[in-house]
Amino acid sequence: MDLAYVWYETMRAMLAPARLMADMTRHGLQNPANPLAYSQYLRPLTAACEMFERVTRRYGKPAFGFDNTIVDGVAVPVSERVVWSRPFCNVIAFDRGLVHGPAEPDPKLLIVAPMSGHYATLLRGTVEAMLPNHRVFITDWADARMVPLLDGHFDLDTYIDYLRDIFRDLGPDLHIMAVCQPAVPVLAAVALMEAQESQYVPVSMTLMGGPIDTHRSPTAVNCLAQERGMGWFEQNCITLVPAIYPGVFRRVYPGYLQLSGFMAMNLDRHVTAHNDMFHHLVTGDGESAEKHRDFYDEYLAVMDLTAEFYLQTVQTVFVDRSLPKGEMMHAGTRVDLGAIRRCAILAVEGENDDISGVGQTKAALDLTPNLPAERKAYHLQEEVGHYGVFNGSRYRSVIAPRIARFIREMQGTPTASRYLREVG
Structure with a gap:
């Protein structure tokens, strides 16, 4: 399990070129100067590119972003x-x-x-x-x-x-x-x-x-927790931080594992939400798509313990x-x-x-x-x-x-x- 984090980061690195290409394709198809941007037949492709880019993206720490409050x-x-x-x-x-x-x-x-x-x-x-x-x-x-x-x-x-x-x-x-x-x-x-x-x-x-x-x-x-026992958690949930981070060699419970557990508990709900997101993008329902983005930008940003x-x-x-x-x-x-x-x-x-x-x-x-x-x-x-x-x-x-x-x-x-x- 000590090398699991390394393999995870390696897979992300391998997907980076495909993610970049999908993002470039999406922006190209949405560019107002591109005549194809107004074609309803290419909307599924544009939506697919955005969905692929989002599910392969690394989500950084969000900001609170409070400008004001009402007193x-x-x-x-x-x-x-x-x-x-x-x-x-x-x-x-x-x-x-x-x-x-x-x-x-x-x-x-x-x-x-x-x-x-x-x-x-x-x-x-x-x-x-x-x-x-x-x-x-x-x-x-x-x-x-x-x-x-x-x-x-x-x-x-x-x-x-x-x-x-x-x-x-x-x-x-x-x-x-x-x-x-x-x-x-x-x-x-x-x-x-x-x-x-x-x-x-x-x-x-x-x-x-x-x-x-x-x-x-x-x-x-x-x-x-009761069924597995501590030995199982230590063997299957703990890994070492790779060398690309300041905490290199620190033993951690990685955030991507925790996120996988969260999503597995309500997998049907998340699959349905992403299917709905694809539909919103294809039909041009920008408000609903933006709500999805806001929620998952936060939900998919995880940290290690x-x-x-x-x-x-x-x-x-x-x-x-x-x-x-x-x-x-x-x-x-x-x-x-x-x-x-x-x-x-x-x-x-x-x-x-x-x-x-x-x-x-x-x-x-x-x-x-x-x-x-x-x-x-x-x-x-x-x-x-x-x-x-x-x-x-x-x-x-x-x-x-x-x-x-x-x-x-x-x-x-x-x-x-x-x-x-x-x-x-």
């Missing part, structure tokens, strides 16, 4: 800046160009993006919905193939250490939104900070579609279920969820989630017996799958307002207010 009915500019940086992660702040700030500053919200193969820009819609009423930050995880070996290793313990440092540097009046994979390390990081009685414990955390307890409503992803992080996560979260069993360890210290007494929790799940089944995220509420009931909340969104928990129309119209209301309520509760006065 109190007024469009204000949005800019990005890095406020925290380590080799494997930057934290980006989205600064809103408010002429006059609100009487009370909007809540600070850190969105912890999943480190599961896609870039943080997959949460563009998640960020966009929260920008009008929050000071938003997001974790921008690095592509492991771009991080030199000299910058050290990165495992689940390192991930938790990063989170604690970020919470400290952005806190104490900080709210957390963990989307999918980070639900476990975020919960663990908060528990460790609570056990140490840290003054930088976040005010609240919203856990969205996260695998807190994969024993509840197990999905195909959960069952695969370090082998140690991937394997430790599979072992801890999916095979051993260490956190719900009370057996999870971090740097020799047991993660005790019973230590959580201050940080409020909102668990959000999707009725049709096929990645984290219903009940897996809600488990966080049951596993924190010492957190007062008034600082716990649960929302089950009907008729949405995993992606719909943090993106799409129901997220914008129902889930995001629910999260915003929860944040405001927890910011203003006596427990939170007293806590903020103590650390302020």
